[in-house]
Amino acid sequence: MKQTQMWTYIFVIFLTLQSQCSACIWLGQYNLVSAESLKWLREMDGQYPEEMKVPFPRTLYNFIGNAKVEDQVRFLVLTLDQIISLMDAREHMNSEQWNLTTVEYILQDLRRQSSELKECVAQYQKPSHMESYKKKIIRHFRTLKKSLKKEKYSTHAWEKIRRAVITHLQRMDIIANNANKSLERV
Numbered sequence: 001m002k003q004t005q006m007w008t009y010i011f012v013i014f015l016t017l018q019s020q021c022s023a024c025i026w027l028g029q030y031n032l033v034s035a036e037s038l039k040w041l042r043e044m045d046g047q048y049p050e051e052m053k054v055p056f057p058r059t060l061y062n063f064i065g066n067a068k069v070e071d072q073v074r075f076l077v078l079t080l081d082q083i084i085s086l087m088d089a090r091e092h093m094n095s096e097q098w099n100l101t102t103v104e105y106i107l108q109d110l111r112r113q114s115s116e117l118k119e120c121v122a123q124y125q126k127p128s129h130m131e132s133y134k135k136k137i138i139r140h141f142r143t144l145k146k147s148l149k150k151e152k153y154s155t156h157a158w159e160k161i162r163r164a165v166i167t168h169l170q171r172m173d174i175i176a177n178n179a180n181k182s183l184e185r186v
Helices: 003-023 027-043 058-065 069-087 100-122 132-150 155-185
Strands: none
Touching (some): 027 100, 027 155, 058 069, 069 155, 132 155
8 A cells, every 4th residue: 555545544544533522522511511401400499399200211321321321312312302392382371470581592402403413423434223212202192292281281281381391401411421421532
């Protein structure tokens, strides 16, 4: 192999690795944007007991926590999109309890996170081999939507949703942090 060919190969490999790292560099900023959404959600605190039961897929999060970075990022995007869809039902929100402007700020942050992470996912060339998490998270959010509808979009039902979203965002922060650390090691 000629020396120029060898240097060309090395250069291509370097560019490939560099683009993988730079595309997902936003993972380092994920927690900052997420912290804003969490702050606003906590400020919207309802007058309900702390013991309120809220369904949450803990085993799914434990499973994703041990997955490859690509699957973790795909999971974050999917979950963000599901949260956006759930919270975008503003026409059913009680504006006396929830400040709709604050809800819009939260949605903007969530959309930004989703958009940035989609750029990261776009660079993973092979499709995910762990498609089972998609069905499970979609089913979970479908259950939350049905619960909201069943309770006729009551203040109590929205409080459950608020608490569920807070729990999701907290766990997603952990996944994003772990994915970011894994990428830094590369």
